[in-house]
Amino acid sequence: MKSYRKELWFNVPTRRAFINITSQVEQCLKESGIKEGLCLVNAMHITASVFINDDESGLHEDYEKWLEKLAPHEPISQYRHNRTGEDNGDAHLKRQIMGREVVVAVTEGRLDFGPWEQIFYGEFDGRRKKRVLVKIIGE
Helix, strand or coil: CEEEEEEEEEECCCCCEEEECHHHHHHHHHHHCCCCEEEEEEECCCCEEEEEECCCHHHHHHHHHHHHHHCCCCCHHHCHHHHHCCCCHHHHHHHHHHCCEEEEEEECCEECCCCCCEEEEEECCCCCEEEEEEEEEEC
């Protein structure tokens, strides 16, 4: 069995964003040479997420509004975490909701997606450099 590992780095200039990283993960798969196996993609930061869904702008706006209702950024004082001097208590909760990682089957050298599925990096406390791990195992 072969194993491949690569880190993708992001420095989002805004507090929150959704970035389609499917093509970058597909490039990793191509570099790996693996034809059958599994591809793990996970955010290596506790205020960021990796998830699979449709690449549709209305859905992304819906996510933004929904997440802000569930864990509003302000008032900052509502989060005990922020008493440490941080202002990102909401980002930790948003990450928990959206998830840390995804696993995608690799079949015949391709990511084995259902219709409309794409991989996204979700940033909830940007403006600094963060990484995503791509780990592919198989034959």
